[in-house]
Amino acid sequence: GQQVMQIPQYQHVQEGEDFTTYCNSSTTLSNIQWYKQRPGGHPVFLIQLVKSGEVKKQKRLTFQFGEAKKNSSLHITATQTTDVGTYFCAANSGYSTLTFGKGTMLLVSP
Amino acid sequence: ETGVTQTPRHLVMGMTNKKSLKCEQHLGHNAMYWYKQSAKKPLELMFVYNFKEQTENNSVPSRFSPECPNSSHLFLHLHTLQPEDSALYLCASSQDSSNTGELFFGEGSRLTVL
Numbered sequence: 393g394q395q396v397m398q399i400p401q402y403q404h405v406q407e408g409e410d411f412t413t414y415c416n417s418s419t420t421l422s423n424i425q426w427y428k429q430r431p432g433g434h435p436v437f438l439i440q441l442v443k444s445g446e447v448k449k450q451k452r453l454t455f456q457f458g459e460a461k462k463n464s465s466l467h468i469t470a471t472q473t474t475d476v477g478t479y480f481c482a483a484n485s486g487y488s489t490l491t492f493g494k495g496t497m498l499l500v501s502p
Numbered sequence: 503e504t505g506v507t508q509t510p511r512h513l514v515m516g517m518t519n520k521k522s523l524k525c526e527q528h529l530g531h532n533a534m535y536w537y538k539q540s541a542k543k544p545l546e547l548m549f550v551y552n553f554k555e556q557t558e559n560n561s562v563p564s565r566f567s568p569e570c571p572n573s574s575h576l577f578l579h580l581h582t583l584q585p586e587d588s589a590l591y592l593c594a595s596s597q598d599s600s601n602t603g604e605l606f607f608g609e610g611s612r613l614t615v616l
Contacts, residue, residue: 396544423602434592435545437604480545482605489558490605492545 396483398493406501411468413496415481424457424464424483425490435480438466471500505529508593508608515583516616523578523611525593531606533599534576536568539590539610551576552599583615 397416405411415424423442427435439448441457441464448455454467464483468475478495506527515521527534536548550558551570565587567579576593590612594605 425604427605434607434609435605437606440602440604482545489547489550489560494542494544 396481396491396493398481398496400496401494402497402499404499404501405471407473408470411471411475411498413466413479413481413498415464415466415483415493417462417483417485419462419485421461421464421483421485424481426455426464426466427480427482427492428477429480429495430477433477468498471498473500473502476500506593506595506606506608508591508611510611511609512612512614514614514616515580517583517585519583520579520581522580523591523593523613525576525578525608527574527576527593527595527606527608529595529606531595531597532573533596534570534573535594535596535605536566536576536578537592537594537607539592545592548578550599557599580613583613585615588613588615 399414423440425440426438428438429435439455441455444461445459446457452469456465464481466479478497480495481493482490484490509524533552535550538546538548547560548562549568554570554573565582569577590610592610593608596605597603
């Protein structure tokens with residue numbers, strides 16, 4: 393079945409540093425979604441990208457969908473301790489089921 | 503506060519017990535899902551219901567039995583589970599199961615099988 397590879401698995405940054413997580417697929421994707429799960433919490437939807445080369449911003453978060461629609465990234469500028477959590481991408485191609493990546497766990501030290 | 507409510511939040515059961523997980527959504531959605539979240543593994547889709555009809559069973563062992571009496575309620579009946587079934591079980595809902603809309607997750611039921 394379709395696989396979505398997400399890297400890195402884990403990143404520890406100092407508050408104020410930037411952070412990026414990447415999501416890659418060997419197949420062309422129809423759309424990609426990003427979720428955040430706080431420690432002890434449940435996944436919460438952040439955004440969906442549909443168009444080739446699409447870039448969307450939410451305050452300090454920037455989401456990109458690759459031109460070939462096979463990869464995506466989430467970039468956080470000047471991280472804060474409230475950004476701590478695991479960030480998941482989820483994608484599907486055609487009529488396939490939404491497939492989640494393993495997630496990137498972000499730890500931010502004050 | 504979430505529009506998807508799961509009970510119980512925590513459950514400990516023996517391998518011979520029978521228990522059920524309950525999920526209720528207050529969002530008027532037509533699709534509901536069960537996911538399993540284990541450590542170091544991606545979220546695993548177990549079952550999908552769209553307009554009360556099961557549209558996907560992702561090769562889940564028969565010791566997990568879903569039930570969807572209406573579009574707002576979803577159950578996961580558990581019997582003769584194994585220790586490796588210990589995990590966080592997440593219920594989610596979406597407008598429909600077309601994979602084009604966001605998923606709304608409940609807070610999960612943390613299951614421990616002894």
